[in-house]
Amino acid sequence: MAMSATFVLSIDQGTTSSRALVVDARGTVCGHGQAPFTQHFPRPGWVEHDPQEIWASVEIAIAGALRAAGIAPEDIAAVGITNQRETAIAWDRETGEPVARAIVWQDRRTAETCDELRAAGHEAAIGEATGLTLDPYFTATKLAWLLREIPGLRERAERGEIAAGTVDSWLIWKLTGGQRHLTDYTNASRTLLFNIAKGRWDDRLCDLFGIPRAMLPKAQPSRSPFGETDEAVLGARVPIAGVAGDQQAALFGQACIAPGQAKNTYGTGCFLLANAGKTPAPPAHRLLLSIGANAGLSGPEYVLEGSVFVAGALIQWLRDELGIIERAGDVEALAASVPDSAGVTIVPAFTGLGAPHWDPRARGAIFGLTRGAGRPHIARAALEAIALSSAELIEAMNASMPAPVTELRVDGGAAANDLLMQMQADLAGIPVVRPVQTETTALGAAYLAGIQAGLWSDPAEVSALWRVDRVFEPQIGEPERAGRMSDWRRAVERTLGWAREE
Numbered sequence: 001m002a003m004s005a006t007f008v009l010s011i012d013q014g015t016t017s018s019r020a021l022v023v024d025a026r027g028t029v030c031g032h033g034q035a036p037f038t039q040h041f042p043r044p045g046w047v048e049h050d051p052q053e054i055w056a057s058v059e060i061a062i063a064g065a066l067r068a069a070g071i072a073p074e075d076i077a078a079v080g081i082t083n084q085r086e087t088a089i090a091w092d093r094e095t096g097e098p099v100a101r102a103i104v105w106q107d108r109r110t111a112e113t114c115d116e117l118r119a120a121g122h123e124a125a126i127g128e129a130t131g132l133t134l135d136p137y138f139t140a141t142k143l144a145w146l147l148r149e150i151p152g153l154r155e156r157a158e159r160g161e162i163a164a165g166t167v168d169s170w171l172i173w174k175l176t177g178g179q180r181h182l183t184d185y186t187n188a189s190r191t192l193l194f195n196i197a198k199g200r201w202d203d204r205l206c207d208l209f210g211i212p213r214a215m216l217p218k219a220q221p222s223r224s225p226f227g228e229t230d231e232a233v234l235g236a237r238v239p240i241a242g243v244a245g246d247q248q249a250a251l252f253g254q255a256c257i258a259p260g261q262a263k264n265t266y267g268t269g270c271f272l273l274a275n276a277g278k279t280p281a282p283p284a285h286r287l288l289l290s291i292g293a294n295a296g297l298s299g300p301e302y303v304l305e306g307s308v309f310v311a312g313a314l315i316q317w318l319r320d321e322l323g324i325i326e327r328a329g330d331v332e333a334l335a336a337s338v339p340d341s342a343g344v345t346i347v348p349a350f351t352g353l354g355a356p357h358w359d360p361r362a363r364g365a366i367f368g369l370t371r372g373a374g375r376p377h378i379a380r381a382a383l384e385a386i387a388l389s390s391a392e393l394i395e396a397m398n399a400s401m402p403a404p405v406t407e408l409r410v411d412g413g414a415a416a417n418d419l420l421m422q423m424q425a426d427l428a429g430i431p432v433v434r435p436v437q438t439e440t441t442a443l444g445a446a447y448l449a450g451i452q453a454g455l456w457s458d459p460a461e462v463s464a465l466w467r468v469d470r471v472f473e474p475q476i477g478e479p480e481r482a483g484r485m486s487d488w489r490r491a492v493e494r495t496l497g498w499a500r501e502e
Helices: 051-069 111-119 123-130 139-149 153-158 167-175 203-209 246-253 312-320 328-336 375-398 418-428 440-453 459-463 478-495
Strands: 007-013 017-023 029-036 076-083 089-092 162-165 182-184 218-220 240-245 262-266 270-277 288-291 302-308 345-347 365-367 408-411 432-435 468-472
Touching: 007 051, 007 167, 007 440, 017 051, 017 440, 029 051, 051 167, 076 167, 076 246, 076 440, 089 167, 111 123, 111 139, 123 203, 139 153, 139 203, 153 162, 162 167, 167 182, 167 240, 182 240, 240 246, 240 440, 246 262, 246 270, 246 302, 246 440, 262 375, 262 440, 270 375, 302 375, 312 328, 312 375, 328 375, 328 418, 345 375, 345 478, 365 478, 375 418, 375 478, 408 418, 418 432, 418 468, 418 478, 440 459
Parallel strands: 007 076, 076 240, 182 218, 262 408, 408 432
Antiparallel strands: 007 017, 017 029, 089 162, 262 270, 270 302, 288 302, 345 365, 432 468
């Protein structure tokens, strides 16, 4: 292949690993690199990452992708970034050194702060401005915790010495050699600090959470110039042309560009998003409204979202803590070795529950155990828990949309699990559509950057690159589906409010 600057490098910085893809002008993945990094759990409910280790893993992933594609940095036309959202990082502007570990989106340490703000009557105003609910999941209370707990940090932040943001801002800073402190609308809209109707940081919310504006990045559309990579970092000066939070990037990569189209990403958690158009109604059932990856170009774009905090992480738990499986991929065969879960139900509320319950004090539980329940039944119940959680979100989403979701496009690592996808179709009662390329999060970032750089003309052109691998049709009737969902809700109810503040 003749080498020219017609490739896009897509960086996909996830919760447990960093990946990089090299994508050509046909939308083909030509090279892939990946590197895991350490998960830190210093206290129950706390989850942290080392920002420097995140960056090191990104460097390894980029090098692996370029090597696998057989290209040099100067062959890259643009860089796209997608990232774990809501995770908070703060660093010294002069040295570039993080002031503490990153506080991860799963972290629950600020539950009491949220309770206090709720009791003071702030939740409705926060929801109206941001489209979000008041929960430790989001970035604002994490930054407030850092400012409160690290001596002198607030004063330094007010003097403009500290930069802070979500993981995309950290990567942009590192890639540009500290020259740009930016974020995009999709990530900004997940902080509890951004007014999604006005498209800017909200001074009232910054004051409410005690966040100095001087530490926040400039926010701009997902498809726009984010600076150039430093030659000392990447080996060439390449425009960073597309940035979006992982779930909005996946929605774009799944070609869900028309209102009502929906996707579910099966990663560490599950994230169900639907394109809500330009003028959505306020969501029901405590679903979230955020900005989509196309916003700011032809006007606003919004997405409706429901989040399940634990999905793939449940399979990791079976492997790492229980030893039920040796590899994550073993769970399908083990679960398929029995016809049902023998009445076992798992609610994996390890870090609380997301939509539609939003209970940071819910905790995980296994119900319905009998002497005859064994490893296969627990494995099957784990897959069912992932599908049941998402089916519950689809029901809630249908109540918030002008028309119900008629098919679910799926991606993420667990989308390769045929048994799970069939369970999802059965329990949601709609077809589940798996594309040929399930790396849609990284592809979404690549497409955003490639359109901005001129490799593709518009979203419609990249949507034409989307191809179906398999469609899973529902195989159970409505009475069985309703019964399974009823049993699930009974189990979930018993986990609510379990954890107590010390």
